[in-house]
Amino acid sequence: MRAMADLTIFCDYRLNPADLKLLQDGVAPHRLIVPREAAATVLANPEPDPAFGEADVAFGQPDTTSILGSTRLRWAQITSAGITRYDTPEFRAAAKARGLIVTNSSSVFAEACAEHVFSFMLAQARQLPLALRTRVPHSSPDWADVRAGSRCLKGESVVILGYGTIAARLAELLVPFVMKIAAMRRTPKGDEAVPTFVPGELESRLAEADHVVDILPENADSRRFINAERLGWMKRGAIFYNIGRGATVDQDALLASLQSGHLGAAWLDVTEPEPLPDGHPLLAMPNCFITPHTAGGHARENESLVRHFLDNFRLFLKDALLRDRVI
Amino acid sequence: MRAMADLTIFCDYRLNPADLKLLQDGVAPHRLIVPREAAATVLANPEPDPAFGEADVAFGQPDTTSILGSTRLRWAQITSAGITRYDTPEFRAAAKARGLIVTNSSSVFAEACAEHVFSFMLAQARQLPLALRTRVPHSSPDWADVRAGSRCLKGESVVILGYGTIAARLAELLVPFVMKIAAMRRTPKGDEAVPTFVPGELESRLAEADHVVDILPENADSRRFINAERLGWMKRGAIFYNIGRGATVDQDALLASLQSGHLGAAWLDVTEPEPLPDGHPLLAMPNCFITPHTAGGHARENESLVRHFLDNFRLFLKDALLRDRVI
Numbered sequence: 001m002r003a004m005a006d007l008t009i010f011c012d013y014r015l016n017p018a019d020l021k022l023l024q025d026g027v028a029p030h031r032l033i034v035p036r037e038a039a040a041t042v043l044a045n046p047e048p049d050p051a052f053g054e055a056d057v058a059f060g061q062p063d064t065t066s067i068l069g070s071t072r073l074r075w076a077q078i079t080s081a082g083i084t085r086y087d088t089p090e091f092r093a094a095a096k097a098r099g100l101i102v103t104n105s106s107s108v109f110a111e112a113c114a115e116h117v118f119s120f121m122l123a124q125a126r127q128l129p130l131a132l133r134t135r136v137p138h139s140s141p142d143w144a145d146v147r148a149g150s151r152c153l154k155g156e157s158v159v160i161l162g163y164g165t166i167a168a169r170l171a172e173l174l175v176p177f178v179m180k181i182a183a184m185r186r187t188p189k190g191d192e193a194v195p196t197f198v199p200g201e202l203e204s205r206l207a208e209a210d211h212v213v214d215i216l217p218e219n220a221d222s223r224r225f226i227n228a229e230r231l232g233w234m235k236r237g238a239i240f241y242n243i244g245r246g247a248t249v250d251q252d253a254l255l256a257s258l259q260s261g262h263l264g265a266a267w268l269d270v271t272e273p274e275p276l277p278d279g280h281p282l283l284a285m286p287n288c289f290i291t292p293h294t295a296g297g298h299a300r301e302n303e304s305l306v307r308h309f310l311d312n313f314r315l316f317l318k319d320a321l322l323r324d325r326v327i
Numbered sequence: 328m329r330a331m332a333d334l335t336i337f338c339d340y341r342l343n344p345a346d347l348k349l350l351q352d353g354v355a356p357h358r359l360i361v362p363r364e365a366a367a368t369v370l371a372n373p374e375p376d377p378a379f380g381e382a383d384v385a386f387g388q389p390d391t392t393s394i395l396g397s398t399r400l401r402w403a404q405i406t407s408a409g410i411t412r413y414d415t416p417e418f419r420a421a422a423k424a425r426g427l428i429v430t431n432s433s434s435v436f437a438e439a440c441a442e443h444v445f446s447f448m449l450a451q452a453r454q455l456p457l458a459l460r461t462r463v464p465h466s467s468p469d470w471a472d473v474r475a476g477s478r479c480l481k482g483e484s485v486v487i488l489g490y491g492t493i494a495a496r497l498a499e500l501l502v503p504f505v506m507k508i509a510a511m512r513r514t515p516k517g518d519e520a521v522p523t524f525v526p527g528e529l530e531s532r533l534a535e536a537d538h539v540v541d542i543l544p545e546n547a548d549s550r551r552f553i554n555a556e557r558l559g560w561m562k563r564g565a566i567f568y569n570i571g572r573g574a575t576v577d578q579d580a581l582l583a584s585l586q587s588g589h590l591g592a593a594w595l596d597v598t599e600p601e602p603l604p605d606g607h608p609l610l611a612m613p614n615c616f617i618t619p620h621t622a623g624g625h626a627r628e629n630e631s632l633v634r635h636f637l638d639n640f641r642l643f644l645k646d647a648l649l650r651d652r653v654i
Contacts, residue, residue: 014466111479112453119453122446126439129459131618135602135610138620139341147624152438172503275462283462291458293465297474 013060013079019302026310075101081109084218102327106165108304109296114169116295117243120267125151153177159209162216206233218245228253237264243295246272269295337382340406346629353637402428408436411545429654433492435631436623441496443622444570447594452478480504486536489543533560545572555580564591570622573599596622
């Protein structure tokens with residue numbers, strides 16, 4: 001057990017007064033410091049804050065320069081599932097050399113993200129975007145088209161790119177649908193809930209999949225991972241989903257595949273940039289469906305983030321293993 | 328075993344040449360007769376057909392007058408899950424008195440119907456109709472609204488009205504969501520996969536449900552079952568789904584409940600009439616989502632109907648118990 005009341009926690013994540021109080025009460029008697037300008041988004045590196053140097057623990061979206069410049073910091077918990085700006089060989093090496101622990105908030109978003117991509121899969125199978133705007137009599141040709149274009153997920157096949165907390169939960173949700181599931185993982189660990197394969201086997205796996213779900217984090221290996229060649233490996237009519245990061249997809253290649261009719265449809269919660277600018281050609285594609293990076297959203301999200309941090313903070317005080325450790 | 332080649336099968340269901348050939352080959356050497364005008368919809372009673380009197384077996388949407396007027400008919404298989412026009416005390420009594428068997432095609436539609444209403448539940452939870460038309464930057468107020476309005480189904484509660492093949496399958500699909508599920512059944516049989524309750528307990532059950540799923544067949548007991556009083560029993564913000572029959576809902580009361588904000592939203596695959604006429608007020612409600620009676624739709628639906636009939640036909644020839652028997 002560390003000495004009480006001697007830690008400083010720096011939080012740059014924007015919280016409402018109730019959640020801030022929850023955090024403050026939860027870390028007391030340790031000291032909480034909050035910069036004037038809280039981080040606005042997970043997608044941009046914030047400006048360094050002079051107070052950061054006093055922190056033993058950071059919670060939020062701390063900038064990498066401040067983290068690496070600090071001689072005190074021992075643990076940073078990131079308030080997102082994605083950790084792109086920390087996920088570089090340089091940062092990982094520096095953190096390891098100093099014994100810095102980095103955790104993310106995967107657990108907080110896993111359920112919502114898994115349900116979100118699953119809602120995409122079912123909405124596509126049941127043709128919801130088309131059916132919801134179709135008002136036609138029984139037995140009319142339009143009616144027959146919607147019915148005949150509707151599918152059941154039961155028995156279809158899915159390839160998941162990137163195996164982590166979200167993929168594991170998605171696999172659980174799919175159990176009653178008796179789908180053929182396989183997940184790509186850079187380094188399978190043997191603890192996965194579904195059969196895994198390594199990137200080298202991707203071509204044959206993609207060729208068999210009715211559904212391809214991208215949950216890849218963004219890093220040097222994954223940038224533009226879904227390119228023209230790999231889209232070509234997917235079978236004609238396959239449906240592509242992305243709830244990972246927009247940068248993992250070559251959007252020009254995606255557009256071409258949707259335009260040619262090779263891909264059946266794309267459902268994206270992430271794009272590059274976010275949001276797509278006016279006039280972006282993907283916005284005009286009738287078989288491209290985009291939600292604005294809301295896959296992880298749920299009521300009282302920030303409260304969940306604070307509670308998850310406090311759970312880990314108690315473990316940290318006991319020198320126990322932290323949940324969602326990524327570095 | 329009945330004598331071979333002595334049965335006449337009457338089919339008034341409109342089939343394409345391939346499915347008709349499947350049927351013809353499947354019943355051979357028995358005789359198949361097809362009227363000139365096949366039934367166009369499950370929702371209207373067709374005109375009596377003079378050839379019907381020769382039939383031992385009917386497959387399709389045979390009119391009740393012809394059935395009850397026939398002295399030969401021993402079995403009718405209905406090509407829908409709903410059997411409204413046969414589900415009257417008079418018809419049931421007459422069928423029973425004559426030993427007439429009636430089966431429906433629930434099995435053919437159960438998977439698609441269960442997946443369809445489940446797609447509604449997830450689309451609502453993940454706010455898909457709103458999210459798909461929202462293109463906003465991170466941390467903008469609109470973005471925060473979509474995220475905060477998004478929910479996870481996990482741990483929520485659902486009441487299913489009407490327990491049959493579809494409800495049983497829906498309950499299976501919901502297992503990984505750890506939802507609190509209860510189903511209303513007129514006469515619980517003890518073989519249900521979820522806890523059941525009788526209509527008399529409805530008030531307290533509705534008061535607890537986040538989701539209310541109507542899978543009621545249409546009959547004298549169920550007509551306008553969802554009325555102003557029962558909508559009032561639902562908790563504020565509850566979501567109502569109907570994939571049963573439009574006539575089970577008092578649509579004026581539904582509209583009022585949606586307008587007042589008592590019901591959170593309604594997702595309907597069935598209405599009365601179908602489709603709703605131009606200018607119907609439900610069409611203008613932003614929290615009412617309607618698909619055009621396509622819940623049961625799936626590729627090669629008619630082929631599935633024919634195969635289901637042929638499976639039962641082989642059982643019928645052996646005097647075995649038929650699947651999906653309803654009378």
